[in-house]
Amino acid sequence: MDSTVTTGTNEKVWGGGNQPLNASYGKLMMWFFLVSDALTFSGFLAAYGFSRFKFIESWPIADEVFTHIPFFHGNYPMYYVAFMTFILIMSSVTMVLAVDAGHKMKKNAVIWYLFLTVIGGAIFVGSQAWEWATFISGDHGAVETRSGRILQFVNADTGERASLADFAKTLPSERTVHENKNGLWFTAEGYMPSYSLAEIEAGLKEHSNIVIRTEDIHQEGEHMGHKTVLSREASLEKIKDGKYVVEGANLIHNEYGNRLFADFFFFITGFHGFHVFSGVIFNLIIFFNVILGTYEKRGHYEMVEKVGLYWHFVDLVWVFVFTFFYLV
Amino acid sequence: MAHAHKLEIFRGLVKFKSNTQKIWGVLIFLSIITAIEVALGIVKPQFLTHNYVLGMKILNWIFIILTLVKAYYITWDFMHMRDEKASLRRSVVWTPIFLVAYLLFILLVEAQYIYEVYHDGFITWNF
Numbered sequence: 001m002d003s004t005v006t007t008g009t010n011e012k013v014w015g016g017g018n019q020p021l022n023a024s025y026g027k028l029m030m031w032f033f034l035v036s037d038a039l040t041f042s043g044f045l046a047a048y049g050f051s052r053f054k055f056i057e058s059w060p061i062a063d064e065v066f067t068h069i070p071f072f073h074g075n076y077p078m079y080y081v082a083f084m085t086f087i088l089i090m091s092s093v094t095m096v097l098a099v100d101a102g103h104k105m106k107k108n109a110v111i112w113y114l115f116l117t118v119i120g121g122a123i124f125v126g127s128q129a130w131e132w133a134t135f136i137s138g139d140h141g142a143v144e145t146r147s148g149r150i151l152q153f154v155n156a157d158t159g160e161r162a163s164l165a166d167f168a169k170t171l172p173s174e175r176t177v178h179e180n181k182n183g184l185w186f187t188a189e190g191y192m193p194s195y196s197l198a199e200i201e202a203g204l205k206e207h208s209n210i211v212i213r214t215e216d217i218h219q220e221g222e223h224m225g226h227k228t229v230l231s232r233e234a235s236l237e238k239i240k241d242g243k244y245v246v247e248g249a250n251l252i253h254n255e256y257g258n259r260l261f262a263d264f265f266f267f268i269t270g271f272h273g274f275h276v277f278s279g280v281i282f283n284l285i286i287f288f289n290v291i292l293g294t295y296e297k298r299g300h301y302e303m304v305e306k307v308g309l310y311w312h313f314v315d316l317v318w319v320f321v322f323t324f325f326y327l328v
Numbered sequence: 329m330a331h332a333h334k335l336e337i338f339r340g341l342v343k344f345k346s347n348t349q350k351i352w353g354v355l356i357f358l359s360i361i362t363a364i365e366v367a368l369g370i371v372k373p374q375f376l377t378h379n380y381v382l383g384m385k386i387l388n389w390i391f392i393i394l395t396l397v398k399a400y401y402i403t404w405d406f407m408h409m410r411d412e413k414a415s416l417r418r419s420v421v422w423t424p425i426f427l428v429a430y431l432l433f434i435l436l437v438e439a440q441y442i443y444e445v446y447h448d449g450f451i452t453w454n455f
Contacts, residue, residue: 021416031420042428046435053439054446063369082366086359093355096406100347147455225377241455305408312406316399323395327369328388 030306034313037275041317044271045324048264058149058215060257061227062326068134081326084127085318088276091120092315095283099308102301107290110304114287117311121280128273135256135265138248140164141193142255143200145241150257152213153204154229164245167210168195168203193245201239211235215257265325272321275314282307334410337401354405361394 021028052059063077070080098113141164143151153162173196180188195203204210212235216228230238246255254262286295286307295301335344337354344350368376368387376387404410409417446453 022413023416028416031416035420035424038424039427042424042431046428046431049432050435050439053436054442056443057447063372078366078369082362085362089355089358089362092402092406093351096351097348099408100351145455147453149454225372309407312402315406316402319395319398319402323365323391327365327391 024302026302026306027309030309034309037313038317041268041271041320044264044268045320048268048324051258051260051264055258055260057217057219058258059217060215060261061217064227065135065256065261066131066326067139070130078326080127080131081322084124084131085322087120087124087127088315088318091117091124092312094120095308095311099301099305102295102304105296105301107293107296110290110301111287114283114290114304118280118283118287121276121283121311125273125276125280128269128276132266132269135262136248136250138246138255140255141195141245141247143197143239143242144244144246144253146243147241148259149215149241150246150255151238151242152227152255154211154213156209156211156229156232161213162210164195164200164247167207168199169206171196171199171202193247195245197242197245200242200245204239205236208232212238214238268321268325272314272317275317279307279311279314282310332411333408337405350405354401358398358401361398365391365394 023031066081067075067077068080069076094113094116098110098117101109101113140152140161142153145151153164153167154160155162155166175192175196177192178187178189180186204212211232212230214228214230218224218226218228244253246253248255249262249265251259251263251266253259256262286303289295289303290301295303333347333350335347335350336342337344337350337357342353344353368390372387376390377385379386381389403421409421
């Protein structure tokens with residue numbers, strides 16, 4: 001190209017001040033950030049897919065992991081997370097309405113819609129925290145084998161999951177949580193399961209209606225898609241492989257099945273939850289700015305639009321997390 | 329900053345009078361899709377879980393396609409991608425789609441291989 005061409009309409013092309021994409025600097029930078037953040041989340045979800053494909057025949061079934069609703073007992077898979085999804089979409093709608101009101105310079109409408117968006121985000125983060133707490137504290141309890149596989153227990157008569165407390169036999173034992181005040185300070189253990197392995201084994205022998213359910217998913221036949229339930233004899237044999245009693249889930253043990261499931265759950269929903277949290281903070285900041293009239297003075301509400309982009313992106317990510325963690 | 333909004337969705341099948349109306353219309357559409365997903369996730373009809381297309385359960389295909397549909401409407405209508413210039417839209421959308429498709433291809437093929445090593449090897453991983 002000839003750099004000396006300076007005639008006519010092309011005069012200012014290289015002089016700056018052009019917007020070839022018809023978007024402001026701030027908005028473009030937000031899109032830049034969102035693209036890179038999308039790649040980060042995709043990396044996490046792809047890694048999740050990698051681990052899941054490795055253990056495709058024994059991966060936990062999400063319907064059986066997330067079965068609780070606050071304040072209700074019983075088995076309600078999916079409903080609570082569907083509620084969370086709806087809350088997030090709803091707060092996306094109030095955000096886009098705030099952006100729309102901003103275009104029309106309606107200050108009070110922006111204030112109200114941003115307020116509702118913040119409330120929606122707070123409900124979502126709260127629900128996420130509750131979901132974590134429920135996941136961590138666990139449901140029925142399980143036994144982990146030497147190879148790290150999880151053995152769960154089922155009532156053979158009803159086909160329903162049996163909790164450790166339902167059948168474990170209480171044996172006299174002197175064993176308590178080892179705290180550092182009772183010995184060497186560096187040998188304390190943080191947590192001791194409610195039952196010892198010996199108590200589970202003795203209880204299993206006594207209760208003839210309790211059988212073991214392994215991680216393996218039937219790949220064909222009438223039980224296809226369900227976890228394998230062992231016979232009574234096989235259960236008594238299998239329990240000998242047990243090494244730990246697991247209650248709940250953390251980064252090392254996971255009573256719901258493969259421990260990688262818990263790791264990815266904490267990592268991906270945690271990273272997303274952190275995004276929602278920072279989104280709520282951003283929304284709060286611009287909420288107060290709108291009240292103070294900052295954008296009214298500036299003459300436009302583009303900041304609401306930029307934060308709005310971020311907020312919708314958080315919703316967008318959740319759509320994918322929802323699909324790959326809870327549905328597929 | 330008053331942009332002109334394009335007020336049609338479904339390629340002009342549904343037209344809205346104002347941007348606000350379009351937002352509510354898209355919300356209704358997204359809610360219906362989510363409701364379908366949740367209902368299928370709870371019922372899990374057997375003819376969808378027991379039949380495979382291109383190596384994946386039909387149910388999972390439905391979930392992934394519905395997810396992409398939802399992602400499209402969130403980006404196009406909530407993030408106003410519909411109103412942006414084609415050059416901005418393409419550089420934001422196609423770059424991640426290309427990179428993610430590539431990453432997924434590599435990782436999932438590799439995972440399938442590792443699965444086969446675990447599955448067909450002479451070492452038991454379950455003891």
